[in-house]
Amino acid sequence: MTDRTVTLNVRRGEAGGESRIESFEVPYAENMSVLDALIWIRAYRDASLAIRYSCINANACKECMVRVDGKVAYACTARLGAGEATVEPLSNKPLLRDLVTDITPPKETLAHALAGED
Amino acid sequence: MTHLATDILVVGAGGAGMYAAVSAAREGASVVLADKSLVGRGGATIMAQMTVAVAVGEQEPDDWTHHLADTLAAGRGLCNEELAQILCREAPDRIREMDTWKVGWAREDDHMRQVMAPGHGIRRCVYVDFLNTGPAVAKTLRTRVARSDAITRISELAVVDLVVRQGRVLGAVAINLADGAPVTIAAKAVILAAGGLTKLYRRNSASANMGGDSYALALRAGAELVDMEFVQFFPIGHLAPRLVGMDPIMWDPFRYKLGGRLLNGEMEEFIENYGASDSGVYTAPRDIASFAILSEVAAGRGSPAGGAYLSFTHIPEPELRQAFGPVIDRLLANGIDLTRRPIEVSPIAHYHMGGIRVNGEMESRIEGLFAAGEAVGGANGANRLSGNAISETFVFGERAGHFAATKVAARATGLDFEWDHALAKPALDGIAALEARDEAKGPGAGPLFTELQSMMWDHVGLLRDAAGLEQALARLVRMRTVDLPALGTPGSHRFAITVQDWFDLRASLLAAEAITASALARTESRGAHQREDHPETDPSLEKNQTVQLEDGEIATDWVDVVRAPFELASLEAAE
Numbered sequence: 001m002t003d004r005t006v007t008l009n010v011r012r013g014e015a016g017g018e019s020r021i022e023s024f025e026v027p028y029a030e031n032m033s034v035l036d037a038l039i040w041i042r043a044y045r046d047a048s049l050a051i052r053y054s055c056i057n058a059n060a061c062k063e064c065m066v067r068v069d070g071k072v073a074y075a076c077t078a079r080l081g082a083g084e085a086t087v088e089p090l091s092n093k094p095l096l097r098d099l100v101t102d103i104t105p106p107k108e109t110l111a112h113a114l115a116g117e118d
Numbered sequence: 119m120t121h122l123a124t125d126i127l128v129v130g131a132g133g134a135g136m137y138a139a140v141s142a143a144r145e146g147a148s149v150v151l152a153d154k155s156l157v158g159r160g161g162a163t164i165m166a167q168m169t170v171a172v173a174v175g176e177q178e179p180d181d182w183t184h185h186l187a188d189t190l191a192a193g194r195g196l197c198n199e200e201l202a203q204i205l206c207r208e209a210p211d212r213i214r215e216m217d218t219w220k221v222g223w224a225r226e227d228d229h230m231r232q233v234m235a236p237g238h239g240i241r242r243c244v245y246v247d248f249l250n251t252g253p254a255v256a257k258t259l260r261t262r263v264a265r266s267d268a269i270t271r272i273s274e275l276a277v278v279d280l281v282v283r284q285g286r287v288l289g290a291v292a293i294n295l296a297d298g299a300p301v302t303i304a305a306k307a308v309i310l311a312a313g314g315l316t317k318l319y320r321r322n323s324a325s326a327n328m329g330g331d332s333y334a335l336a337l338r339a340g341a342e343l344v345d346m347e348f349v350q351f352f353p354i355g356h357l358a359p360r361l362v363g364m365d366p367i368m369w370d371p372f373r374y375k376l377g378g379r380l381l382n383g384e385m386e387e388f389i390e391n392y393g394a395s396d397s398g399v400y401t402a403p404r405d406i407a408s409f410a411i412l413s414e415v416a417a418g419r420g421s422p423a424g425g426a427y428l429s430f431t432h433i434p435e436p437e438l439r440q441a442f443g444p445v446i447d448r449l450l451a452n453g454i455d456l457t458r459r460p461i462e463v464s465p466i467a468h469y470h471m472g473g474i475r476v477n478g479e480m481e482s483r484i485e486g487l488f489a490a491g492e493a494v495g496g497a498n499g500a501n502r503l504s505g506n507a508i509s510e511t512f513v514f515g516e517r518a519g520h521f522a523a524t525k526v527a528a529r530a531t532g533l534d535f536e537w538d539h540a541l542a543k544p545a546l547d548g549i550a551a552l553e554a555r556d557e558a559k560g561p562g563a564g565p566l567f568t569e570l571q572s573m574m575w576d577h578v579g580l581l582r583d584a585a586g587l588e589q590a591l592a593r594l595v596r597m598r599t600v601d602l603p604a605l606g607t608p609g610s611h612r613f614a615i616t617v618q619d620w621f622d623l624r625a626s627l628l629a630a631e632a633i634t635a636s637a638l639a640r641t642e643s644r645g646a647h648q649r650e651d652h653p654e655t656d657p658s659l660e661k662n663q664t665v666q667l668e669d670g671e672i673a674t675d676w677v678d679v680v681r682a683p684f685e686l687a688s689l690e691a692a693e
Contacts, residue, residue, distance in 0.1 A: 031360035031452070035362075036362075048610070054326050055164065055325045058165045059362075059364065061165075096612060104273045108156070
C-alpha cells in the first residue's frame with residue numbers, strides 16, 4: 001500500500017429513479033482490481049453501495065459483471081491502473097440498485113417459486 | 119407475509135446443497151434450494167481448482183480402507199471414524215455418478231487419471247483439467263438440479279433463523295435480498311449446506327459468503343457443533359505479487375504435477391527443519407508446512423510480503439506449458455513469469471474441520487435438521503487430508519438428501535401441517551426492528567468485520583496461546599452483546615445488502631466465539647490447533663469437544679471419539 005489514491009466514479013441509483021455519479025478516493029495497491037476498490041468503499045466509506053460478488057479472487061462465480069469505463073468487464077479481473085475509473089451497472093439488464101442488475105435466471109427467483117406454488 | 123411450504127429446505131446451493139437437492143428429489147421429496155448468492159455460483163465448490171480424493175483404483179490398485187487409513191492418520195486421532203468410513207467407502211460411487219453426469223474427470227488410456235497429493239500413500243486424486251474441477255462440478259450439478267421438477271431454486275434468499283418446536287425443526291425465516299422482505303418457509307426437514315467459515319480470517323481463500331452461517335444457524339436452533347477449534351490453514355496460498363482472476367490456492371496442483379521449491383527469504387529450503395520431507399515430491403502434511411512457514415517469518419527469514427518463496431524457475435517452460443497450458447498465459451497476463459522469478463506464498467485460512475455434530479444419517483440432535491458438506495463436523499478430525507473436501511461434498515450431500523427424504527416420507531402429512539407462525543415471530547420481529555433502524559448513510563458492518571478478521575488471524579489463527587485467546591474471547595462477547603445490537607443497516611432495502619451484512623456479522627461472531635472457546639479449552643497442540651503455551655500433544659485429550667448454546671451463551675464440553683474398527687484390505691487381492 002502506498003500513499004497513492006485512485007478515484008472511482010460510481011453510478012448510483014434505483015430502478016425507475018434518477019441516477020448520479022458519486023466519486024470515491026480509494027487507497028491504491030499495486031495491481032488492485034475494481035472489485036478490491038468497491039469492497040474497500042463498502043467497508044470504509046459507504047456500506048449502502050450495492051454491489052454483487054461471491055468468489056472475490058477466482059473469477060469463477062461470474063457474478064460481478066459491470067461496465068468499467070464503458071466496457072463490460074468482471075470487476076474482479078478489471079485492474080485499476082490509471083488514476084481514475086468509472087464503474088456503471090450493465091446497460092442491457094434491469095437495474096435493481098447502484099451496480100446490481102437483475103442477472104438471476106428467471107426460474108431461480110422467489111417470484112417464480114411463488115407463481116409455482118398455487 | 120410471503121410463505122412457502124416444502125418437504126425439504128436446503129440452505130446453501132454449492133456442491134453439497136445441490137447434491138442433497140438432487141438426492142432428495144429422486145427419493146420423491148419436494149425441495150426448496152435456497153442460496154443467499156446465486157444457485158450454484160456462490161460458496162466454495164466452484165472455486166476448487168484442484169483434486170478429489172477417491173479410491174476408485176484406476177491409476178494403481180487401491181481400496182477405500184486405504185483411503186480411510188490415510189484420512190485417519192491425517193486427523194491425528196480425532197476423526198469420527200463412522201463418518202470417515204462413510205466418506206471413504208461411498209466416495210467411489212459418487213465420483214462414478216458424477217462421471218455418468220459427464221463432469222469430465224481427466225483421463226489417460228481410457229481410465230480416470232489419478233495423481234498423488236500430500237498425505238496419500240497412493241495416486242488417488244481425480245481432477246478436471248485445467249484447474250477446472252470446481253467449475254465443472256458446479257456446472258454439472260446445476261444442470262442436474264435444473265432438470266428436476268421437484269426442486270424449486272431460489273437465488274438471493276438469505277436464511278437467517280430456523281424455526282424449531284420441542285427439538286424438531288419446522289422450517290425457517292429468510293430475507294429476500296431483492297426487496298428486503300421477510301419470507302417464511304415451512305419444511306419437514308432442513309439441510310444445512312451453507313459451507314464453512316474461513317472468511318473470519320484476514321488471509322483466506324473464502325468466497326464472500328463463507329462466514330459461518332451453517333454453524334450459527336445450527337447453534338441457534340439448538341444443535342451441537344464439534345471440533346470447532348480445528349481450522350485448516352492452506353500452507354501455500356498466493357501472497358504476492360497481487361493476482362486476480364485466479365483462486366489463491368492454485369499453487370497446489372502446480373506442486374502436484376511439477377514439484378516446485380519452497381524457500382525462505384534467504385532462498386534456502388527449510389521444511390526438513392520441521393520434521394517433514396518435501397523436496398521435489400511435495401509430501402509434507404499441511405499443518406506442518408503452515409507451521410514451518412510462519413515460524414520462518416517469525417524468525418525474520420520470511421519473504422518481503424511476509425511469507426515464503428515458491429520457485430518453479432528450475433522447470434523448463436515447455437514442461438510448464440505441457441502441464442498447465444492456458445493457465446501459464448493467464449499468469450503472464452497478471453505479470454507473473456514462472457520461469458523468471460519465484461512467487462510468494464503464505465498460509466491462508468482454507469477449510470474448517472469442525473462443524474455440525476451429526477450421526478451417520480447426517481442428522482443433528484434436532485430432529486429433521488441435517489447437514490452436508492463442509493458444514494458437517496467430525497469426519498476430518500484435527501486435520502483434513504487433501505482432496506477430501508469435494509468427496510465429502512458429494513457423499514454427505516447425497517446422504518443428507520437421501521435420509522431427509524426417507525424421514526419426510528415416513529411423516530406423510532400435509533406440507534403446512536405442523537407450521538406454527540407464532541414460533542417464527544421473534545425472528546420476523548427482529549428483521550422488522552432492524553429495518554426500522556434504517557439510516558441513509560453510515561459505516562455498516564465493515565469496520566467490525568475487519569476487526570474480527572484481524573483479531574482471529576492474530577489470536578485465534580495458526581499459533582495460539584491462552585492470553586491471546588482470552589483477549590479475543592472477551593472482545594467477541596462485547597462485539598456480540600454491545601456493538602452488533604447498535605449497528606445500523608444504512609441504505610435502501612432494495613437489494614438489501616446491509617441487512618444481509620448485519621445477519622452475516624451476527625453469524626460470524628457466534629462462529630468465531632465457538633472456535634475461540636474451543637481453542638482455549640484444548641490445552642495441547644494437535645493437527646491444525648497449535649498452542650504456543652502447550653506445544654505437546656496430550657494423549658488424555660484424544661477427545662472431541664462439543665459446542666452448544668446454553669441460555670444464549672457458548673458452552674463447550676468433552677466427548678469420546680466415535681471409533682469404528684475396520685480391516686485394511688489387501689491391494690494384491692483387489693487387483
